[in-house]
Amino acid sequence: MAKNTSTSSMKQKRAVGNAIAYLVLIAISIVWLFPFVGLVLQSFRSYATEYGGMVEYFIPKQFSLDNYKFILSGESNYLLWYRNTVIIAIFVSLFQTIIVLCVSYALSRMRFKGRTFLMRFWLILGMFPGFLAMICLYFLLKALGLTQAGAVPGLILVGIASSGMGYYVCKGYFDTIPKSLDEAARIDGASRARIFFTMTLPMSKPIIIYTALVAFMAPWCDYVFASYVAFGHDTSYNVAVGLTRWVWTNDYQGFFTRFCAGGVLVAIPVVILFMCLQRYYVEGVTGGAVKG
Amino acid sequence: MAAENNKNKSGAAAAFSGIGKNIAEIGTTFKEGDWKTRVSYLIMGFGPICRGAFLRGFMYLFCQAGIISWIAMYGWKYLSKLNTLGTVETAKVGRKTVYGDDSFLILLFGLLSLILVIALIALWRMNIAENRKEEEILKAGKKLPGNKRDFLSLFDSNFDKTLLALPVLGIFVFTVLPIIFMICVAFTNYDATHQSPSKLFTWVGLDNFKELLSFGPNGFGSTFVSVLLWTLVWAFFATFLDYFLGMAVAILINKKGIKFKKMWRTILVMTIAVPQFVSLLYLMKMFAKDGLINTYLMKWGWIQEAIPFWTNPMLARITIIVINIWIGIPYLMLIATGLLMNIPEDLYESAKIDGATPWQMFRHITLPYMLFVTGPYLLTQYTGNLNNFNVIFLLTQGGPKSMALAGGAGRTDLLVTWLYKITLNDTNYKMAAVIGIMVFIVTAVISLVVYNMLPSVKDEEGFQ
Numbered sequence: 001m002a003k004n005t006s007t008s009s010m011k012q013k014r015a016v017g018n019a020i021a022y023l024v025l026i027a028i029s030i031v032w033l034f035p036f037v038g039l040v041l042q043s044f045r046s047y048a049t050e051y052g053g054m055v056e057y058f059i060p061k062q063f064s065l066d067n068y069k070f071i072l073s074g075e076s077n078y079l080l081w082y083r084n085t086v087i088i089a090i091f092v093s094l095f096q097t098i099i100v101l102c103v104s105y106a107l108s109r110m111r112f113k114g115r116t117f118l119m120r121f122w123l124i125l126g127m128f129p130g131f132l133a134m135i136c137l138y139f140l141l142k143a144l145g146l147t148q149a150g151a152v153p154g155l156i157l158v159g160i161a162s163s164g165m166g167y168y169v170c171k172g173y174f175d176t177i178p179k180s181l182d183e184a185a186r187i188d189g190a191s192r193a194r195i196f197f198t199m200t201l202p203m204s205k206p207i208i209i210y211t212a213l214v215a216f217m218a219p220w221c222d223y224v225f226a227s228y229v230a231f232g233h234d235t236s237y238n239v240a241v242g243l244t245r246w247v248w249t250n251d252y253q254g255f256f257t258r259f260c261a262g263g264v265l266v267a268i269p270v271v272i273l274f275m276c277l278q279r280y281y282v283e284g285v286t287g288g289a290v291k292g
Numbered sequence: 293m294a295a296e297n298n299k300n301k302s303g304a305a306a307a308f309s310g311i312g313k314n315i316a317e318i319g320t321t322f323k324e325g326d327w328k329t330r331v332s333y334l335i336m337g338f339g340p341i342c343r344g345a346f347l348r349g350f351m352y353l354f355c356q357a358g359i360i361s362w363i364a365m366y367g368w369k370y371l372s373k374l375n376t377l378g379t380v381e382t383a384k385v386g387r388k389t390v391y392g393d394d395s396f397l398i399l400l401f402g403l404l405s406l407i408l409v410i411a412l413i414a415l416w417r418m419n420i421a422e423n424r425k426e427e428e429i430l431k432a433g434k435k436l437p438g439n440k441r442d443f444l445s446l447f448d449s450n451f452d453k454t455l456l457a458l459p460v461l462g463i464f465v466f467t468v469l470p471i472i473f474m475i476c477v478a479f480t481n482y483d484a485t486h487q488s489p490s491k492l493f494t495w496v497g498l499d500n501f502k503e504l505l506s507f508g509p510n511g512f513g514s515t516f517v518s519v520l521l522w523t524l525v526w527a528f529f530a531t532f533l534d535y536f537l538g539m540a541v542a543i544l545i546n547k548k549g550i551k552f553k554k555m556w557r558t559i560l561v562m563t564i565a566v567p568q569f570v571s572l573l574y575l576m577k578m579f580a581k582d583g584l585i586n587t588y589l590m591k592w593g594w595i596q597e598a599i600p601f602w603t604n605p606m607l608a609r610i611t612i613i614v615i616n617i618w619i620g621i622p623y624l625m626l627i628a629t630g631l632l633m634n635i636p637e638d639l640y641e642s643a644k645i646d647g648a649t650p651w652q653m654f655r656h657i658t659l660p661y662m663l664f665v666t667g668p669y670l671l672t673q674y675t676g677n678l679n680n681f682n683v684i685f686l687l688t689q690g691g692p693k694s695m696a697l698a699g700g701a702g703r704t705d706l707l708v709t710w711l712y713k714i715t716l717n718d719t720n721y722k723m724a725a726v727i728g729i730m731v732f733i734v735t736a737v738i739s740l741v742v743y744n745m746l747p748s749v750k751d752e753e754g755f756q
């Protein structure tokens with residue numbers, strides 16, 4: 001009898017605890033989803049019958065596709081910006097992954113003169129703010145004709161040129177693959193290159209996907225450098241620069257809801273991709289956090 | 293301290309004896325070497341080519357020819373002016389523009405030439421060592437490795453060179469060279485009134501650093517201190533609030549008896565998936581004077597006037613930190629979820645038997661473990677937040693601006709956003725460079741000091 005009451009009181013306690021936990025979780029979910037719900041709702045606000053700027057109500061009075069029609073028609077450069085961003089993201093993702101894999105393998109598996117020096121040097125180099133190099137980089141790109149009208153290849157070049165320094169997570173992963181495998185293959189006469197291509201790479205699918213995913217997502221948010229390199233040349237903007245300018249300068253003309261529509265279209269493919277590959281992302285992030 | 297001094301001295305001594313040894317070896321190689329080796333002192337790679345190692349030999353020769361001809365044709369005219377950065381200003385004579393020196397190009401290509409000269413010397417030294425090695429192999433009666441084997445080694449024992457060549461070159465051109473250039477700019481008067489190519493700029497020594505630390509009415513001193521303090525405070529809150537709240541959320545979702553764990557996580561992860569500029573700009577508008585939050589609070593009669601989220605300095609700072617929590621928690625939640633599962637369950641079981649409360653278990657089991665494992669991550673997070681450009685810039689652009697601050701700085705500006713503004717709005721490159729160097733110093737000092745204090749560095753085996 002006594003035992004019974006104690007378990008039932010414990011059960012009660014746990015139920016109360018869980019109820020509170022659920023309440024907190026629901027509150028958290030509302031806070032986290034609210035901006036996205038707002039973004040989607042306002043993107044459907046009718047441009048013709050309602051004001052396209054800031055209004056004092058949350059749910060539009062009339063739903064319409066005005067804003068989507070506007071950004072998808074040729075009236076603005078939105079589609080061009082979108083195309084630029086996709087091109088940049090694909091190229092940067094592809095080449096950055098290749099470079100990071102090469103650097104990581106060399107630093108993880110090979111022992112050569114200057115290896116520790118290289119790693120320390122890059123570590124120190126990484127402590128300089130990236131924008132410090134911006135001024136000089138801009139003139140370098142300009143000399144190559146890769147600014148303003150040529151900003152897209154310029155941004156791709158900058159995006160991949162220094163990507164070798166971001167090898168930490170990937171090297172950490174390679175370090176966990178037993179070296180004895182490499183050594184066994186070498187005794188059998190396989191060259192380093194062959195080991196890299198036929199053994200290490202096939203075993204590294206998670207980290208390859210993680211590297212590519214992170215590299216793919218970065219150009220979508222690149223405001224700083226893109227705005228500097230493409231300065232004043234509307235057709236070379238990426239979505240981040242173009243839409244940010246809509247919000248900052250054209251807000252009063254009702255571009256706010258158009259920004260919302262543009263933002264939704266940007267978010268959809270990235271979110272879908274991310275959700276599909278989420279597992280790899282979590283693995284990479286967690287591994288990176290533990291190794292520092 | 294004394295021991296450290298000794299260590300330094302021995303380090304310097306080692307470096308000097310290393311140089312001495314090198315010079316001695318260069319001498320003996322010349323004395324003992326055959327005529328092929330001796331010609332190689334002038335024409336790099338001559339020896340290897342004569343001995344049949346064409347691949348190596350021609351590589352040296354091409355490098356030498358390339359570097360020397362580049363410096364002779366282009367580099368020299370910049371390198372020779374590096375000490376003054378140009379003396380002839382571009383001027384208008386009648387209707388014609390007579391082009392003078394371009395300080396920017398002189399500095400950039402002068403530095404590049406200087407680096408190439410150093411590279412040439414290094415190659416020259418390698419070329420001598422190569423000759424000596426080949427001679428020794430031949431003297432021992434062995435054969436030199438053939439060209440084919442040389443080439444194939446690039447995919448085997450020298451695979452690292454193949455893998456690293458392009459990345460290292462890219463980092464050199466697009467990171468190292470620009471950073472060296474900007475460090476040099478910090479010692480010049482390159483600003484809006486000395487804009488190349490029409491105007492010259494020149495070396496001014498430490499003047500810019502003095503200006504940064506001068507506390508007069510026109511000096512940058514008080515602004516620098518105020519921006520630096522806010523940068524440090526911001527990074528502190530952005531790192532640790534996110535860390536503890538993220539961990540709390542992870543524990544909450546992990547709690548036994550909570551269903552739909554995956555759904556809760558997915559909701560939070562949306563924040564990572566949606567490109568930051570979209571969500572940040574939307575949030576910026578949401579907290580604006582005519583934004584949703586203010587208009588609804590007024591509609592409900594909770595407030596009479598709009599809350600100045602972005603125009604009141606203190607409020608703007610708090611709002612930024614709060615919004616950053618919104619951004620940061622999902623990352624920490626993901627990381628903490630993975631790590632929490634690694635803590636052995638029996639630790640908690642035995643603690644429960646001993647009658648520990650949940651708080652005690654968190655305080656004595658979970659927290660020490662998490663801090664131990666994520667110590668280095670926290671450090672990189674902190675230094676990353678010192679340079680967290682996007683959050684600040686997309687939310688406030690560093691504003692609200694203040695007359696009390698120099699260089700167009702606002703009350704929420706971090707050092708990096710200030711650097712960006714000085715570069716873009718004022719084209720005051722010299723001060724931007726000085727601030728960049730300051731950011732580096734702050735980051736490096738914090739990293740060094742904290743890194744050596746980390747428990748996981750001090751005691752690597754501690755938690756295994």
